Amino acid sequence: MTTSVASLPAAFKPRQVLSWFGVAPFFLFATLFLILPTLNIVLGAFRNAEGQVTLENLGKLLAPSIRSAFWISIELSLLTAALGCLFGFLIAAAITVGGLPRPLRNAILTFSGVASNFAGVPLAFAFIATLGRLGFVTMLLRHWFGINLYGAGFNIVSFLGLALTYLYFQIPLMVLIITPALEGLRREWREAAESLGANGFQYWRLVALPVLWPSLLGTLALLFANAFGAVATAIALTGSSLSIAPIVLFAQIRGDVLNDPHLGYAIAFAMILLTAIANAIYIFLRMRAERWVK
């Protein structure tokens, strides 16, 4: 065992073949449970029951009920993405450049981590218990302020109710993503702007926002995709009474309505297309944002 250390590395170079066995399970797994299922959907969207290539399925998306479901989904995702961006930005600005005590900043970031993962069924229950017919806030408003929410036309099982619920995971996600970008704003920029006589509003409009806008738009796209794919919250809240695209697809798969698998393919394909575009925008803008905010 007196081999010199210098000659060892060459002998130790493991055969490349062996290393391939290390990554092969991952690629096999990804192929079987990620790529093939998705490919099956995409190809299925362009084929009819006999296996011939056709655009017929995509044409079915134009049926009024499907079109309106997609439209409501897009509106819901856009609205909650925009409001999530706005309020998330305000909170992130407050805890980064707003001069609030540091422990509060950490507490809010931790809570955002939890709340952005508190989606799905339990979130729907929380909102029913709060803003449902017998909910905490509903009762509070009625007894203390004499405001009858449901008399005024509000219903948690509605577009507005769903939007309000989605914001519970949209705002924290925005806070988590935009906080690092806001921290990247250098103090010198603000000082330089102020020494040139700019007020706070001018600083934001002419310096901070132009630097931040790729991050802001990118996050908007990400939040859009995030809301668009959410199903469980909507089902637990509305019990599929509100017809949004993922719920229509859910019903399609369950075979409750129509039961045309190729229409299901088309709906799923359209959903992939929309979330993929939104994510591509996010990735592109994020790369642009990183040029500035380092």
Place this chain on the structure above:
Amino acid sequence: MTERRLWSWLAVAMGGLYFLLPLVGMFDFSMRMQRDGYSFEAYRVVLADPQFQQTFGYSVVLALLTIVLGILIVVPTAYFVRLRFPGLRPIVEFLTLLPLVIPPIVIVFGYIRIYNTSSVLPMTGSWWGTNLLLLFGYATLSLPYMYRSVDTGLRTIDIASLTEAAQSLGAGWARILAIVILPNVFVSVLSGAFLTFAIVIGEYVFAALLNVGSFGPYMVWMGGNRAYEPSALAVVAFAITWACMGLIQLFTRFSKFSTVRR
């Protein structure tokens, strides 16, 4: 300056109100099952429900298996990509991020079409097959979190030197991965694992569409049939999310500490 601080407090206060009220409402509602005041009756009823115990137990076992499967798939891949195939890196990263891009309902739809009873691999035809498919599905959903945390963990250690040292002592690949690499990235693996746990426990769409009786579908069933118990379940689910995120915080702080010391 003071004006800016005033705005900041206002924004945080409004946000606090919006985020705390549903939690208060959920907790308040869960305590109101008995008419003569607050009680934990709803929790008692839920926890004593054999169906709760069964579905919750099932989801916990499934979550743990998902984590094990995730580690088995992700750790060797991340390791070999860093050590031998840096060129594969963008491809692997792209693949692991796909589950965040493709809506889960579309992924499970694909499973049902490919692995149904009349396909080449009829996994949905048997009890075992369906459970296995659900396990693979959850491992897919956990890929983005697992890969990111393991890869971040690998970045902090010198895997090339560790590998050479282990090889010079006569260790094979399996041994290197199991007793050299894994312990070194264990803390990072845990943060991915806790996130996976939180996600799998409450997951609904996969389980519902594959007709599996896990905790998610049980919660939805409760929501449709009972008044107070769903809130109790939501509190339980939220507590689990909190616990998982708290543990992640704890372990990442711990890992920062240990890297500083090293």
